[in-house]
Every structure is written in structure tokens, then in C-alpha cells.
Amino acid sequence: MPAEEKTFQKELTIFEQHKREWVQSHPGDFVVIADETIAGFYQDYEAAFKAGLSKFGVQGTFLVKQVWAEEPVYLIH
């Protein structure tokens, strides 16, 4: 598997495990996950990113992902 595809594999697994529950409790919010730590939910990307930086540091790695029931596919025309 290419390295790029492995990025955030653990965090995305956590997301998938909780997605059904989070779609009910935090629809549209942005969740921050680092490794197996769920760091919180935020109303927008900027707040989530800044919270991630604050918790995990400038050199830390964390996933910021919006809670959707269906993953959107963005179009570039």
C-alpha cells in the first residue's frame, strides 16, 4: 500500500467505528482525532485545526474530519 494511503489509517478506522453515533450527536461538526485519541468536536475547520495544534503541537499529526453520513465527493470543473 502506498505511504499516502496509510496516512491517517488508524484515525479513519476510529472515525468509521463511531460515525453512526456521531452523525446523530454531532452532525456537520469537525472531529479531531490523533492516533486513538478523540480530541473533540468543533463547529468549523479552523476551530478544529487550532484545537488540534493546541493539543498535539506544531509537530503533531492529527486528522480533522467533518461528520457526514455520506462522504461528499467534491467536484472540480
Next chain:
Amino acid sequence: MKLPFTATSLFQQGPHLEILISATRVEVNEGRAIGLEFPEMSVRALVDTGASLTIINPQIAARCKLKQTGRQKINAVGGEAGEHPEYAASIFFPGSQLPSMDTIRVVACPIIRSPFFSCLIGRDILRNWLLKYDGRSGEVEILI
């Protein structure tokens, strides 16, 4: 902000402007304190109402040391949906009154159809602007 085009140049190139891209301000400031450098890059960006999100060439993400925060599914015209890395960035509009965007997500995806540009300004940024486009005269104005 008025963009200087003629009717012909606007037709041929599309509405575009020079922007500055860098890591977010918090990263730049905190990184500097521990000896990390985050370069900024000046790039030519196309205002693209057909792009849902703002797209950058992958080389920019690497050069500016942008922090990856996820992956996004992107479907380009004529192609299949693919996953591309998503990064946090700051975008500045030098020489204009347009407010900078301190933390915005951008997706790194090769802009093959427009090698003239390194960035597509998508509707995630355009949602903050009023864009006036007069193809007859070449006048383009961005208002906030």
C-alpha cells in the same frame, strides 16, 4: 479589488490573481520559537467557480510544509473520483484590501488542465466575496 484585464486577456486566461500561501499563523509563530521555518510562496491563482474547494499543486504543500489534516474525494471533469491529501493553509492577497484567510483547508491535486496556474480559488473562498465579472470590458472586481 479590481483585477487588471482586457477583454481578450480575461477571455484567454480567466480571472486570476497573485496570492501568498503559507502554513497557518499559529504554526509559523510557534515553529519559529523552536527553530522551524515555514516558507511562504507567491503563486498565480485562478478564480474558479467550478471548483467546490480550493486546490493547490502538491509541490506547494511540500515547499510550504503545510500540515496534512486528512484526505478528500475529488472528481475532476472527465476523470474518476480520487482521494487527495488535504492541508491547512493561510492565504493572503497582497496589494489588496481582501482579508487574509488564516486557516483554510486546501486540497493538493495536480492542476493538469491549467499549467499556467498553481492554485484554483474555489467556492469555499468565493462564498466570502462578491465577484463582478464583465466579459465585454474585461473588468473583474472582488468585493467583500
